[in-house]
Structure formats: C-alpha cells, structure tokens
Amino acid sequence: MIMRLAAAGFALVAFLLPLLTARPRALVLTGLVGLLLAAIGVVTLWRWPATAAACVLLVDYAAALWLVAGPPSAVGATIFGLALLGLLQSMELGRTTRRATVDATLVRSQLLGWAGFGAGIAAGVMLLATAARGVASTIPLTVAPFLAAAGALGVLATVATMLRRSHEA
Amino acid sequence: MTWRPTPLVMTLLTVVAWAVCLAVLTARAELLFVALPLVGAMVTLNRRATVPECSASLDVSADRVFEGQTVTVTMSVHATSAVSLVVVRGPLPADTDLASGRHRAAAALRRGEAATWRYEVRCAARGAHDFGTVIVQGRDRWGLRAWERRHVAPRPVHVYPRIAPLRSLPRPAHTQTSIGDYVSPALGEGIEPGDIREFAPGDRIRQVNWRASLRLGSLHVTQRRRERNADVVLMIDTLAAAGPRHETTLDLGVRAAASLATAYLARKDRVGLINYGGTIDWVKPGSGRLQYERVADTLLKATVVFTYVTKDLGFVPPRVLPSHAIVIAVTPLLDPRFAKAALDLAARGFDVVVLAVSPVAVTRAMLKTSPLNALACRLWTLERRAALDTFRRHGLTVCEWNPSEPLERALAGVERRGLRAVAG
Numbered sequence: 001m002i003m004r005l006a007a008a009g010f011a012l013v014a015f016l017l018p019l020l021t022a023r024p025r026a027l028v029l030t031g032l033v034g035l036l037l038a039a040i041g042v043v044t045l046w047r048w049p050a051t052a053a054a055c056v057l058l059v060d061y062a063a064a065l066w067l068v069a070g071p072p073s074a075v076g077a078t079i080f081g082l083a084l085l086g087l088l089q090s091m092e093l094g095r096t097t098r099r100a101t102v103d104a105t106l107v108r109s110q111l112l113g114w115a116g117f118g119a120g121i122a123a124g125v126m127l128l129a130t131a132a133r134g135v136a137s138t139i140p141l142t143v144a145p146f147l148a149a150a151g152a153l154g155v156l157a158t159v160a161t162m163l164r165r166s167h168e169a
Numbered sequence: 170m171t172w173r174p175t176p177l178v179m180t181l182l183t184v185v186a187w188a189v190c191l192a193v194l195t196a197r198a199e200l201l202f203v204a205l206p207l208v209g210a211m212v213t214l215n216r217r218a219t220v221p222e223c224s225a226s227l228d229v230s231a232d233r234v235f236e237g238q239t240v241t242v243t244m245s246v247h248a249t250s251a252v253s254l255v256v257v258r259g260p261l262p263a264d265t266d267l268a269s270g271r272h273r274a275a276a277a278l279r280r281g282e283a284a285t286w287r288y289e290v291r292c293a294a295r296g297a298h299d300f301g302t303v304i305v306q307g308r309d310r311w312g313l314r315a316w317e318r319r320h321v322a323p324r325p326v327h328v329y330p331r332i333a334p335l336r337s338l339p340r341p342a343h344t345q346t347s348i349g350d351y352v353s354p355a356l357g358e359g360i361e362p363g364d365i366r367e368f369a370p371g372d373r374i375r376q377v378n379w380r381a382s383l384r385l386g387s388l389h390v391t392q393r394r395r396e397r398n399a400d401v402v403l404m405i406d407t408l409a410a411a412g413p414r415h416e417t418t419l420d421l422g423v424r425a426a427a428s429l430a431t432a433y434l435a436r437k438d439r440v441g442l443i444n445y446g447g448t449i450d451w452v453k454p455g456s457g458r459l460q461y462e463r464v465a466d467t468l469l470k471a472t473v474v475f476t477y478v479t480k481d482l483g484f485v486p487p488r489v490l491p492s493h494a495i496v497i498a499v500t501p502l503l504d505p506r507f508a509k510a511a512l513d514l515a516a517r518g519f520d521v522v523v524l525a526v527s528p529v530a531v532t533r534a535m536l537k538t539s540p541l542n543a544l545a546c547r548l549w550t551l552e553r554r555a556a557l558d559t560f561r562r563h564g565l566t567v568c569e570w571n572p573s574e575p576l577e578r579a580l581a582g583v584e585r586r587g588l589r590a591v592a593g
Binding site: 047050051054055058059061062063065066072073074076077078080081082084085088089092093096097098099100101102103105106108109110113117118120121124125152155159161 | 175176177180181182183184187188189191192194195197198199200201202203204205206207208209210211215253254256270271273274275276277278284286306308310311312
C-alpha cells in the first residue's frame with residue numbers, strides 16, 4: 001500500500017511540475033491523461049500504464065519547456081526526472097511486493113535509498129551545470145553538434161556495455 | 170545462481186530514449202537532464218555484484234489434520250550478506266486457502282539478520298499436500314536485477330476426511346471369533362447373562378447364582394453369552410462422482426467411509442477397505458488405531474479414475490474379503506458396474522449393505538432453479554428409487570443418504586430384515 005501511495009505522490013509531482021513551468025490549458029489536459037494512466041498503473045500494478053504515464057508526462061513537460069522558451073533550468077528537469085524514476089521504481093516495487101506482508105525495514109531502506117540517490121543526483125547535476133556553463137563559452141558553435149553526437153554515441157555505448165556485463169554476470 | 174535484468178530496465182530505457190528524442194525535437198537541453206537520474210540508476214547495472222547469500226527454513230505446526238482445520242506455517246530467512254529486497258513466498262498448495270496472514274513477505278535484511286513470518290492455512294479438502302517449497306526472490310536496491318532460489322525440503326501434510334460421530338451402525342449378520350461388542354447366542358465367557366443351569370464339577374464359585382440356588386434348593390450357575398467382533402469391509406465407489414469441487418459424491422462417500430471405519434474400529438471390529446474404480450486398491454481388515462490410519466491413508470488417495478474396463482472383484486484376495494464379513498458399499502450409483510459388483514458379492518454370500526449417497530441434492534445445488542431442472546431432478550430421483558428397489562429385491566440392505574442430512578439419521582433408519590440375532 002505504501003508503495004502505491006509513493007507512486008501516486010511521484011505521479012502528482014510529475015503532473016504539477018510542467019504546470020509550474022507553463023500554464024496553458026492544453027498542458028493540463030495532457031497532464032491529466034498522464035495522471036489517469038498513472039492511476040490505472042497504481043490500481044492495477046500493470047507495467048504498461050506506468051510506462052505510458054511516464055512518456056505522456058514527459059511529453060507534457062517537453063511541451064511546457066517548448067512553450068516557455070526561457071533559459072535552461074537543470075534543477076527543475078532533474079526533479080522531474082527523479083519523479084519519473086520514483087514513479088517507475090515504486091510501481092515495480094509495488095508489483096514485486098503485491099499481496100505480501102511488507103516489513104517496515106524495507107520501506108525505511110527504500111525511502112532512505114531514494115533520498116540519498118536524489119541528493120547525489122542533485123549535487124551531480126549542479127556540478128555538471130556549473131562546469132557546462134564554464135565550458136560552453138569555449139566551444140565553437142560549429143563543433144557543438146559533433147560534440148552532442150559524440151556524447152549521444154558515448155551514452156549508447158555505455159548502456160550497451162552495462163547491459164552486456166549485466167547479462168554476463 | 171546469477172542476477173538477471175528485470176523488465177524495469179526496458180522501461181527505463183524506453184523513457185530515456187523518449188526523453189532524448191523529445192530533447193532533439195524541441196531543442197531543449199533540460200530533457201537530457203530529465204534522463205540523467207534514470208541513466209544514473211542504470212549505471213548500477215555496471216557493477217559486478219555477487220548474489221546475496223541467504224537461507225530459508227520452514228516449519229508447519231501439524232502434519233496430520235482433518236478437513237477444515239488450519240495449520241500454522243512459519244517461514245524464516247537468514248541473510249548471510251545484506252539483501253536490499255527479499256521476497257519470500259511460502260507454500261500454499263492447491264485445495265488450501267489462507268485463514269490468516271499472507272504467504273508472501275518482503276523485507277530488507279542486513280548482514281546476519283533474520284526475519285520470520287507466520288500465516289495460517291485452512292486445509293479445505295482431503296489429500297496429501299506438500300508444504301516443503303519456499304521460493305526466495307531477491308532484487309537489488311533499484312529493482313533492476315533479480316535472482317530467485319527455491320528451497321525444497323519435502324514436508325507433507327495429510328488432510329484426513331471429516332468424521333461424523335455415529336452410534337447407529339448396520340449390525341453384521343455374522344461375527345468372528347475375537348472378542349468384541351456383539352453379544353452372541355453361543356454361551357461362554359462374557360458379561361451378558363444368558364441361561365441358568367445346575368452346578369457341575371469344574372464350575373467356578375463366582376458363577377454360582379445364589380438367588381436361584383436358594384429358590385430351587387440346589388446349586389445353580391449363571392451362564393453368559395459370548396461377545397464377538399465382526400469383519401467389516403467398506404467398499405467405496407470411485408468409478409464416477411458428481412457435485413461441486415470438494416463436495417462431490419466421492420468426497421461425501423469418503424467422509425462416510427471414514428466415519429464408519431472409526432465407529433466400527435471403536436467397537437473392536439476388524440475393518441478393511443476396497444477402492445473400487447478405474448484401479449482397485451485395498452486394505453485388508455484389521456483393528457486398532459494403526460488400522461484407522463491405514464484406511465484413512467488409502468481414503469486420502471481415493472479419486473475417480475475413468476475406465477471402460479470392468480474390474481472383477483475376483484482379483485481381490487480372500488484375506489481382504491473374509492467370509493462372513495459385512496460389506497458396506499458406499500456409492501452414488503452413477504455407474505452400473507458398481508451395482509453389478511455389489512450384487513455379485515451378495516450372490517457370493519456376503520452380507521451387503523448399500524449406502525447410497527444421493528447425487529441429486531448435490532447436483533441440484535449447482536444448477537439454476539428452473540422448472541426443467543426440477544423436473545430432471547425428480548425423474549432422476551425416480552430412476553434411483555427404481556435402482557435401489559432392485560437391490561432390495563435381491564435381499565440387500567439399502568440405506569439412502571441425502572448429504573444435506575446427517576449420516577447418523579440415514580443409518581438410524583436402516584432396517585435389516587431377517588436379522589434377529591447375530592449368529593455366533
């Protein structure tokens with residue numbers, strides 16, 4: 001039950017964050033669709049509504065950012081990302097512990113884990129944003145797309161390596 | 170035992186890919202930051218972590234219960250190394266249900282820590298259930314990798330059929346030589362007074378009937394009747410059954426057979442059992458507590474095995490069907506082959522009592538109330554009545570039992586024509 005509540009809380013954060021960024025009525029509608037999918041996921045503990053809810057809420061957030069067209073805000077985006085991660089993980093945990101007696105130690109350990117990870121990621125993002133702001137002025141405009149492509153390739157390669165290692169282990 | 174990625178990995182990858190696509194489409198770098206926590210969680214997959222060591226144990230409060238009773242299952246997990254999430258799934262065999270608690274439990278365990286859970290299982294139906302398998306599933310902190318272990322240690326729990334207390338039992342026509350509860354017309358050692366005769370050399374003083382001696386003027390002794398036991402063979406029909414799950418005519422018949430076995434064994438009779446169906450198995454007559462367990466263990470396994478082959482009772486050894494035994498045939502009369510077998514036994518000189526478990530009431534309980542169903546049930550009842558009359562015409566004692574009534578009531582109404590006293 002506590003995991004379902006946590007998932008609902010994370011979904012609510014992911015719904016409210018785009019509304020705080022921009023307030024057109026269309027965003028509320030998209031957000032509500034995402035929230036509805038999340039609610040279906042919370043009630044049934046099916047995996048697909050949770051994934052669909054995360055994707056719809058992401059579209060909602062992307063639309064909000066696109067409409068505002070302001071300066072980039074890494075902190076808000078990270079909080080949104082953490083909310084999505086929390087939503088998906090708590091749903092998975094709820095699924096795993098469905099119809100089970102859940103020990104209090106598990107809830108405590110999970111909450112501490114989320115808090116620690118959130119703090120770590122927030123600190124990392126702040127450091128990254130500061131470093132990026134310094135480096136951005138030195139990179140020529142023509143080289144930037146190539147750097148972005150190289151970065152994307154690097155991320156793909158890293159994920160592929162991780163998955164292969166995980167499979168081998 | 171190895172880790173395997175969970176479906177959550179695919180979900181996270183989907184959301185990350187979607188975030189990157191949207192970032193490119195909207196040209197907003199923040200969306201890459203959205204993906205950062207998700208990628209950060211997936212980085213843990215890169216770590217070559219060993220599978221945590223933990224052992225599970227299980228304890229069941231009883232290994233023999235009656236239908237409807239509960240057993241308490243205690244499951245424990247001891248973690249040798251820290252486990253972020255361990256889900257333990259205790260046994261819940263088919264035909265049992267949870268009475269209290271849950272058979273699944275989840276916890277986070279530190280190194281050397283142990284956790285214990287209890288739950289109660291109600292054993293609804295007879296049978297031998299295995300409570301020996303515990304499944305332990307583990308996950309890492311992010312739920313991205315999982316492992317599973319099965320701890321198997323056979324722990325059978327025998328669920329015996331419910332027993333109804335019986336006082337009125339069909340009396341056997343013949344008794345055997347061992348001591349029992351039936352008063353024989355033959356005179357000998359016993360408690361029941363039989364006759365008075367003149368004292369003869371060799372008679373014991375305590376046999377002297379002083380009142381009669383004073384009245385008649387010479388010494389007279391009281392003769393007593395012998396007390397004998399009987400051989401009872403319960404023959405249960407496993408050719409066919411009708412009715413809802415756990416309340417089929419076979420289940421009801423098995424309960425009736427168990428109740429009869431208990432009651433006859435309490436009277437010091439020797440009780441045997443024949444399962445007559447697709448396969449024939451038997452327990453040769455015996456007495457005592459151990460015999461009850463033999464009979465009950467065979468009744469546990471009684472199930473309908475369909476066959477076109479008619480089994481011949483000639484295969485049953487004579488020691489299983491002793492002469493002068495009373496044979497109580499427990500049947501719903503759904504298969505004519507059983508009726509033929511019962512008539513065959515009667516023709517061979519056995520004292521046969523047919524306990525007919527009515528399938529009409531149990532079947533009617535499953536059907537919707539409609540005039541057509543009511544008519545069909547009435548016709549079926551008439552057909553059964555005709556079949557039972559056939560038995561009566563052949564001299565068999567018939568006892569019809571409607572399962573909605575107590576078995577005691579059905580047995581109390583048994584009239585055994587031509588049975589004045591038990592022959593010695």
